[in-house]
Amino acid sequence: MTLLAADECDLDLAQGGPFRRLQERVGLIRNGFSIPRRIAWAVAVTWVPLLVLSLLQGRALGSTPRESFLLDFATHARFLLTLPLLIAAEAIVGPRLASAGKFFARAGLVRPQDGPAFEKAVARLVRWRDSGWAEAILLAIALVGSWTANFEKWYGVGPLTWRILPAEGGERLSLAGLWFHAAALPVLQFLWLRWLWRLVVWARFLYSISRLDLDLVPTHADGAGGLGFLGTDNAYVGFLACALGWSFSGDVAFRLFYEGAKLATFQAPVAIYLLACLVFFLAPLLVFVPALVRARREGLKIYSRLVDDYNRAFHKKWTQERPPEPEAFLGSPDIQSMAGLAANYDRVRQMRPLPFGGREVVQILGLALLPALPLVLIVVPVGDILDFLGKALF
Numbered sequence: 001m002t003l004l005a006a007d008e009c010d011l012d013l014a015q016g017g018p019f020r021r022l023q024e025r026v027g028l029i030r031n032g033f034s035i036p037r038r039i040a041w042a043v044a045v046t047w048v049p050l051l052v053l054s055l056l057q058g059r060a061l062g063s064t065p066r067e068s069f070l071l072d073f074a075t076h077a078r079f080l081l082t083l084p085l086l087i088a089a090e091a092i093v094g095p096r097l098a099s100a101g102k103f104f105a106r107a108g109l110v111r112p113q114d115g116p117a118f119e120k121a122v123a124r125l126v127r128w129r130d131s132g133w134a135e136a137i138l139l140a141i142a143l144v145g146s147w148t149a150n151f152e153k154w155y156g157v158g159p160l161t162w163r164i165l166p167a168e169g170g171e172r173l174s175l176a177g178l179w180f181h182a183a184a185l186p187v188l189q190f191l192w193l194r195w196l197w198r199l200v201v202w203a204r205f206l207y208s209i210s211r212l213d214l215d216l217v218p219t220h221a222d223g224a225g226g227l228g229f230l231g232t233d234n235a236y237v238g239f240l241a242c243a244l245g246w247s248f249s250g251d252v253a254f255r256l257f258y259e260g261a262k263l264a265t266f267q268a269p270v271a272i273y274l275l276a277c278l279v280f281f282l283a284p285l286l287v288f289v290p291a292l293v294r295a296r297r298e299g300l301k302i303y304s305r306l307v308d309d310y311n312r313a314f315h316k317k318w319t320q321e322r323p324p325e326p327e328a329f330l331g332s333p334d335i336q337s338m339a340g341l342a343a344n345y346d347r348v349r350q351m352r353p354l355p356f357g358g359r360e361v362v363q364i365l366g367l368a369l370l371p372a373l374p375l376v377l378i379v380v381p382v383g384d385i386l387d388f389l390g391k392a393l394f
Contacts, residue, residue: 010122011101011205013198014094016130019190035091039084046184047079053176059162065258069162069176073257077250078188081371085243086191092239097202100233101125104209109226114212121208128201138197142189146181195240203284206230210287218299218348224355225295227288231356234285238364241277245371248273252372270372277368278361285355292353299348307341 014020023029028038054060054069062068069075101122104110110118128134160166163177173181214227222228255261 010126011098012094013097013129013202014090016126017194018130018132018135019194035088038087042083042087042187043079046083046187047076049179050075050079050176050184053174053179054162057165057174057176059165059174059176062162064160065254066161071254071258072162073254074247074250077246077371079184081246081250082243083188083191085239085246086188086195089195089239089243093236096233096236100230101205103229103233104214107226107229109214109216110209111213111215117212118209121205124208125201125205128204129198134197135194138193139186139190142186142193145189146185199237199240199280199284203287206284207287210291214291216291216295218295218351219303219344221347223347223350223352223357225292225351227292227355228357230285230288231354231360234281234356235360235363237281238277238367241281241364241368242370244277245273245368249372274365274368277364281364282356282360288355289353292351292355296348296351296353299351300345303341303345303348307345310337310341 020029023034023038028034028041030037050069051060059067060069061071065071105118160171161177163174163180164171165174165177216225216227218225220226220228224231252261252266256263
């Protein structure tokens with residue numbers, strides 16, 4: 001069954017949409033390979049102007065760390081790490097999710113009678129993914145959000161930063177601050193919102209598929225009725241958690257290094273951040289729990305009856321119809337079949353109600369925490385890190 005053979009790119013969330021078509025029209029995307037070029041342009045229109053304008057107004061190295069653009073770890077992390085990773089994710093996350101979506105049909109999980117419903121779900125995904133209205137709304141939110149964001153008040157620091165200059169009766173935005181709010185931050189926020197929207201589209205697609213009568217196999221070796229591939233491919237969404245982690249760790253590193261903050265101060269925010277990553281990136285897969293529970297329950301009934309019938313026949317053949325002869329047991333297919341049935345029953349009994357396991361959880365948590373390691377190691381002694389981990393774990 002190859003419902004998607006006509007168009008292999010339909011389910012790729014990184015494809016389509018007005019923003020991608022614009023990039024193709026101006027030459028940023030050529031022959032499908034464009035990540036380095038797009039990253040270079042993104043940095044050129046976000047971080048580079050901030051550096052140049054800060055140098056022009058003497059805010060590259062100000063009188064305090066907060067007034068120094070070059071010392072702002074969080075800004076560098078946002079535009080030199082998070083932004084490139086959001087672009088690179090199109091070559092990593094998009095194809096993996098597309099592969100998972102197409103595998104429903106290729107693996108025979110979608111029954112022939114559900115083919116039209118499956119194709120309808122694919123068509124909805126493409127329509128929502130390519131929606132011009134959706135991207136226009138996301139762009140508007142990004143533009144408005146960039147001017148309402150006030151990082152200084154959020155963090156409880158003074159008004160003077162490399163983005164804000166003193167003026168009569170108050171303060172005013174520096175040239176770098178104007179570019180930050182008018183161009184750099186909107187670009188970053190739009191890419192974030194675009195990914196969030198496409199993950200919503202992916203979640204809606206999974207919900208539609210979960211409503212079908214999937215042909216699950218309770219004895220499947222993946223322990224998830226044949227849906228184990230879904231958890232494996234969906235775990236690559238954790239790459240976005242890695243992108244977000246760089247922004248978070250950049251701000252933490254700044255406050256640790258320049259403001260004397262303690263690592264223990266961030267225990268609760270880090271725990272909330274990790275929990276949010278797990279919930280956001282794994283929650284869409286929970287729509288398959290009812291189908292998996294149902295498949296396990298029905299599988300236990302079927303294999304319990306099958307084992308019972310076979311064991312009764314085995315007992316009758318080897319203990320009642322004739323005296324047992326020890327030699328006859330050697331190499332008997334009856335013994336092997338009984339062992340195989342018992343193994344299949346155990347496999348059904350151990351079947352997970354989730355299409356993902358501990359490995360996928362660890363993968364997402366590892367990607368979310370990866371950005372913290374190099375930055376924290378720079379500003380925190382190894383002994384403090386081990387003490388922090390010890391308190392967090394034990």
